[in-house]
Amino acid sequence: MPHVRxxxxxxxxLATKENRETRFSIRATARQKEMISRAAARRRQSISEFVLExxxxxxxxxxxxxxNFVLRADDYDAFLAALDEPPRSIPALRKLLAEPHTVDVPNx
Numbered sequence: 110m111p112h113v114r115x116x117x118x119x120x121x122x123l124a125t126k127e128n129r130e131t132r133f134s135i136r137a138t139a140r141q142k143e144m145i146s147r148a149a150a151r152r153r154q155s156i157s158e159f160v161l162e163x164x165x166x167x168x169x170x171x172x173x174x175x176x177n178f179v180l181r182a183d184d185y186d187a188f189l190a191a192l193d194e195p196p197r198s199i200p201a202l203r204k205l206l207a208e209p210h211t212v213d214v215p216n217x
Contacts, residue, residue, distance in 0.1 A: 135160075
C-alpha cells in the first residue's frame with residue numbers, strides 16, 4: 110500500500126544535521142553497502158539520508174499495521190455486519206479475473 114507523507118513526516122525526514130542528536134551505526138557486507146549506495150545515488154541522497162528515510166518508512170508501516178481504531182457500540186455492530194455480508198458481484202471485476210493474465214500464461 111503506497112504511503113503519502115504528511116507535512117509533519119516530511120519535516121521529520123528532512124531534519125537538519127544540527128537537529129539530529131543521536132547516532133547509530135550498522136554493519137553491512139561490501140555488497141550490501143554498494144547496493145544501498147547506488148540506490149541512494151539514484152535518489153540524490155547520502156547513504157545516511159537514504160537509510161534513515163527508508164528505515165523510518167518501514168518502521169511507520171509496521172506501526173500502522175498495529176493501528177487500532179475505536180467505534181461506538183452501534184457502529185461496531187454495523188461494521189461487523191458489513192464484514193459478515195457476502196461479497197458484492199462486480200461484473201467488470203468478474204470479467205477481469207476470468208481472463209488469462211500474462212503471469213498466468215506459461216512461457217513457451
